[in-house]
Amino acid sequence: MKAAINGQDRELPDGTTIAHLLDLLGAPRSGIAVARNEKVVRRADYATSEVRDGDSIEIIKAVAGG
Amino acid sequence: MTDILRIGSYELSSRLIVGTGKYPSMEVMRAAHAASGAVMVTVAIRRINLDDPSGKTLLDYIDRENLLVLPNTAGCYTAKDAVLTAQLARELLETDLIKLEVIGDPDTLHPDARETLNAAERLVNEGFTVLPYIGDDPVVCKQLEELGCAAVMPLAAPIGSGLGVCNPYTIRIIKERAKVPVIVDAGVGTASDAAIAMELGVDALLMNTGIAAARDPVLMAEAMKHAVIAGRAAYHAGRMEKRLYANASSPMRDLISTKAI
Numbered sequence: 001m002k003a004a005i006n007g008q009d010r011e012l013p014d015g016t017t018i019a020h021l022l023d024l025l026g027a028p029r030s031g032i033a034v035a036r037n038e039k040v041v042r043r044a045d046y047a048t049s050e051v052r053d054g055d056s057i058e059i060i061k062a063v064a065g066g
Numbered sequence: 067m068t069d070i071l072r073i074g075s076y077e078l079s080s081r082l083i084v085g086t087g088k089y090p091s092m093e094v095m096r097a098a099h100a101a102s103g104a105v106m107v108t109v110a111i112r113r114i115n116l117d118d119p120s121g122k123t124l125l126d127y128i129d130r131e132n133l134l135v136l137p138n139t140a141g142c143y144t145a146k147d148a149v150l151t152a153q154l155a156r157e158l159l160e161t162d163l164i165k166l167e168v169i170g171d172p173d174t175l176h177p178d179a180r181e182t183l184n185a186a187e188r189l190v191n192e193g194f195t196v197l198p199y200i201g202d203d204p205v206v207c208k209q210l211e212e213l214g215c216a217a218v219m220p221l222a223a224p225i226g227s228g229l230g231v232c233n234p235y236t237i238r239i240i241k242e243r244a245k246v247p248v249i250v251d252a253g254v255g256t257a258s259d260a261a262i263a264m265e266l267g268v269d270a271l272l273m274n275t276g277i278a279a280a281r282d283p284v285l286m287a288e289a290m291k292h293a294v295i296a297g298r299a300a301y302h303a304g305r306m307e308k309r310l311y312a313n314a315s316s317p318m319r320d321l322i323s324t325k326a327i
Contacts, residue, residue: 006113027119031126033158038146040153058113060154062124064095065110065140066085066225066252066274 001053012051019046021057032061069298071270073247074195074216076134076163080105081264082294083136083249084287085274092127094283099133102277102287106134108165110141111151111158136197138165143178145185152189164189165219165251165272166198175225175252179206183213190214199251202236204243211246218244219272222263223253226275230259234266241267257286257293264297265305 003012005021012021018034018041034041035058041049051057071078084104089095099107109124128135137155142148145168152164166185170178177200189196195216200206202220210218220240223229230253231237241248247269254260254276263271271294280286 006116008116025116025119027114031123031158032114033154035150035154038150040150040157042157058150058154059119060111060151060158061114062109062135062137062155062158063112064086064089064124065138066087066108066272066278 001051003051003053003055003057005057006059016051017047018049018051018057021051022046022059025059027059032059034059071247073197076195078105078134078270080291080294081270081298082260082291083108083270083272084277084290085272086110086124086128087274088278089283092124095278096127096129098277098283098287099129101284101291103291105132106136108136108138108272108274109159110138111155112141134163135159135161136163136165137161138167138199139185140165140167140169142168143170143181144168145181145188148181148185149188152185152194153192156194162193162195164194164196166196166215176221177201179203182206183209186210186215187213197249202233202240204236204239207240207248208243211244215246217247217249217269219249219251221252222250222259223255225252226279227253228255228259228276228279229253230255231263231266234262237263237268238266241269254290257289260290260293261297261300264294265300267301270294 037056071081080103082104083106084102085108139148139151148168168178168181182198186196186198197217198210198215199219207218222231249270249272250263250268251272254273277283277287
């Protein structure tokens with residue numbers, strides 16, 4: 001299946017959860033937040049929330065700004 | 067004199083809110099934050115870099131024991147993007163605070179009033195403490211207040227311009243009519259600009275470039291701290307009336323007078 005991660009198309013195994021995705025990317029669990037199809041995925045739901053074909057995933061962090 | 071700033075349910079012991087952008091290093095930023103006396107700092111929200119997703123983030127350099135973090139929606143051009151950014155910021159930082167910023171023009175970085183109002187309404191309904199960056203328009207500021215924003219944050223001059231208070235008249239009108247705190251956000255370039263803004267009676271200042279882009283950001287942070295305190299005190303003290311001609315401070319009676327030869 002294919003999903004857009006931060007605007008980049010990525011091929012992912014079926015059944016990939018948000019937690020799996022973060023591990024695949026090498027991303028930390030803290031210091032980030034995730035949205036799936038423009039809805040925030042709560043941290044507690046990473047292990048159970050599955051990425052589906054065609055999903056749009058945003059993974060964000062805090063950066064310097066004013 | 068204790069002079070607490072109340073924004074929604076938050077109580078701040080400093081009337082200076084500072085940014086985290088444009089500093090020469092994270093160490094200088096930390097030192098500037100400490101020198102400013104600020105108790106609230108802004109951060110932006112961006113996608114992680116998928117090619118380098120781990121490592122330290124900005125949050126590792128912010129003293130969260132002593133500083134409240136105010137995430138912003140900078141860079142958003144639509145209410146929809148701003149609302150999602152705010153929701154992600156809430157999940158990331160476990161805060162209901164949001165500096166709402168919806169830009170309408172890339173050159174002036176002036177806000178889009180319609181999109182800002184739309185986003186403000188949605189975010190207030192979702193329980194956020196909304197601090198909107200907005201033009202110095204008394205009508206739009208009043209509309210944002212009526213929607214339930216916890217403060218209004220009119221610009222003094224364009225973001226990063228350092229031009230100082232370009233229109234003191236509108237800032238003063240906004241303050242006179244507002245029932246929520248008025249925080250001048252953007253445009254302050256040096257300490258005198260900060261003092262002038264505070265002397266107009268506004269409740270607080272939010273600044274980033276004015277400190278971060280100074281030759282010595284830590285020293286400028288200290289200068290801004292004093293300027294905000296001085297401007298606030300001068301506002302409360304009430305300035306003297308301006309006069310066209312001189313009015314001597316020393317007595318004009320009993321003057322020594324030598325005879326002309």
